Amino acid sequence: MEITVKILPSGASFRTRRGQSLLKVIKKEHLAIPLPCGGKGICGGCRIRFKRGAPPAQEIERKLLSKKEIEEGIRLACQCTLEEDCEIVAFLPKASECTPTAYPKLMECKGNGIDVGTSTIFIDVQGKCLNFWNPQVVWGVDIISRLQHALDPETRRAMKEILTEAIEKVLEEAGADESAFGVAGNPVMLGILADEELDGLSRYPFVKKHSEERSINIKNAKLILLPEIKGFLGADALCLLTAAHLVSEELPVIAMDIGTNTEMFLIAEGRILGTSLPAGPAFEGFGIREGTFAQEGAIYEVDEELNYKTIGGKPEIGICGSGLISAVYALKQRGFITEDGQLLFPDGFSLGRVKIYQEDIRALQLAKAAVYAGCKMLLRKAQLKGEEIKRIYLAGNFGGALKKAWLRDLKFIPEDIKAPIEYMGNVSLWGAKCYVSSKNVKETMLSLKKKAEVLQLAEEDGFQEAYLEGMKL
Numbered sequence: 001m002e003i004t005v006k007i008l009p010s011g012a013s014f015r016t017r018r019g020q021s022l023l024k025v026i027k028k029e030h031l032a033i034p035l036p037c038g039g040k041g042i043c044g045g046c047r048i049r050f051k052r053g054a055p056p057a058q059e060i061e062r063k064l065l066s067k068k069e070i071e072e073g074i075r076l077a078c079q080c081t082l083e084e085d086c087e088i089v090a091f092l093p094k095a096s097e098c099t100p101t102a103y104p105k106l107m108e109c110k111g112n113g114i115d116v117g118t119s120t121i122f123i124d125v126q127g128k129c130l131n132f133w134n135p136q137v138v139w140g141v142d143i144i145s146r147l148q149h150a151l152d153p154e155t156r157r158a159m160k161e162i163l164t165e166a167i168e169k170v171l172e173e174a175g176a177d178e179s180a181f182g183v184a185g186n187p188v189m190l191g192i193l194a195d196e197e198l199d200g201l202s203r204y205p206f207v208k209k210h211s212e213e214r215s216i217n218i219k220n221a222k223l224i225l226l227p228e229i230k231g232f233l234g235a236d237a238l239c240l241l242t243a244a245h246l247v248s249e250e251l252p253v254i255a256m257d258i259g260t261n262t263e264m265f266l267i268a269e270g271r272i273l274g275t276s277l278p279a280g281p282a283f284e285g286f287g288i289r290e291g292t293f294a295q296e297g298a299i300y301e302v303d304e305e306l307n308y309k310t311i312g313g314k315p316e317i318g319i320c321g322s323g324l325i326s327a328v329y330a331l332k333q334r335g336f337i338t339e340d341g342q343l344l345f346p347d348g349f350s351l352g353r354v355k356i357y358q359e360d361i362r363a364l365q366l367a368k369a370a371v372y373a374g375c376k377m378l379l380r381k382a383q384l385k386g387e388e389i390k391r392i393y394l395a396g397n398f399g400g401a402l403k404k405a406w407l408r409d410l411k412f413i414p415e416d417i418k419a420p421i422e423y424m425g426n427v428s429l430w431g432a433k434c435y436v437s438s439k440n441v442k443e444t445m446l447s448l449k450k451k452a453e454v455l456q457l458a459e460e461d462g463f464q465e466a467y468l469e470g471m472k473l
């Protein structure tokens with residue numbers, strides 16, 4: 001007998017047979033419900049809530065969930081079977097405390113801020129930092145999937161709703177009173193928050209209608225959305241540019257935020273060139289056969305002896321972006337991967353219960369080639385040589401997990417750039433806070449927004465060659 005399953009907030013519904021495992025349905029219907037340990041029932045990271053039709057909790061669920069959660073209809077997506085017509089709320093954000101890495105050369109701002117990342121939301125409220133996974137993950141893990149869904153006004157409103165509800169809930173739990181928050185994020189995230197039409201971003205020349213400051217009110221806060229530069233260089237990129245501009249003592253410098261979408265600037269005397277390059281989801285641990293996002297149990301670092309560390313010291317459930325990069329570095333050091341990326345273990349290389357496969361190495365090569373090609377092309381456009389660069393500033397939450405040796409040895413950065421690499425931390429959150437609390441920072445941002453030249457490097461001559469060169473390990 002068939003039953004109807006409705007997934008919220010996307011509203012997608014389908015029919016399946018009674019007694020079917022939800023895991024099978026997720027795979028068959030390609031539902032974007034994260035399965036951090038690949039459905040092995042060891043991570044507890046695939047929590048969903050049944051609004052109606054909750055099946056009885058299985059033994060593993062009783063171990064990984066609290067009694068109260070089970071009573072509220074929370075289950076593990078990889079463990080339950082579907083017994084009757086049901087409605088499932090996919091992905092439940094759970095905030096945890098964080099320490100935003102502060103770059104000592106940057107001025108401190110007291111002020112409230114939110115950094116809306118495609119994968120993670122960071123909130124700094126009255127000096128307390130909280131983060132949680134962006135609940136929009138049900139519409140895909142990367143910026144391009146989100147954009148495609150957000151082109152439909154009804155879906156965009158649902159995406160906005162799930163995000164603002166999650167922010168409201170976290171602010172409420174943090175005891176935030178009525179206050180103003182600076183909000184930075186990429187152009188798709190801010191466009192969804194402001195419920196703006198995003199069609200222009202979906203096709204060449206990638207122009208967005210709104211890029212000025214605007215604000216929205218949610219239950220317990222006023223959100224002031226920071227201005228954006230242009231196209232895919234949004235408010236988060238403006239924060240990166242501002243931070244690098246404020247701390248640079250000598251020019252030229254390169255500033256970058258490496259992620260599924262990598263933003264990059266070359267700041268030279270009298271000229272600022274910026275670009276944005278899609279690098280695919282490998283850096284977030286997605287699109288990797290046994291990949292996971294950075295959560296407890298994720299392998300986040302592998303040393304040269306091929307010993308691995310997991311987040312929270314928990315049993316390994318998968319490998320996240322930094323884990324994959326360090327593993328490839330270590331395997332290369334040991335001669336187990338060739339320069340062109342061939343893994344000499346045809347059945348994959350095991351790190352405990354987690355395996356790395358040939359296709360994972362390819363995904364990493366493609367992702368890092370985008371970063372490499374971006375650097376090369378910016379240098380070419382500015383008519384500079386790599387040796388002339390004085391500093392590389394690396395920002396973002398992912399960047400902080402990367403060791404400089406990995407970046408150089410695996411050729412994320414062209415070999416002729418010998419400049420020191422400095423890590424600036426989450427400058428998007430820093431900028432969001434400073435925009436609403438420092439007149440100086442706000443004025444600097446507005447002036448840099450006008451000065452930055454935005455380049456579409458993938459359209460330029462020489463990009464393909466640089467990209468292919470960047471595939472080498």
Ligand code: FES
Nearest residue numbers: 037039041044078
């Ligand atoms: S427990 Fe379900 S994916 Fe890990």
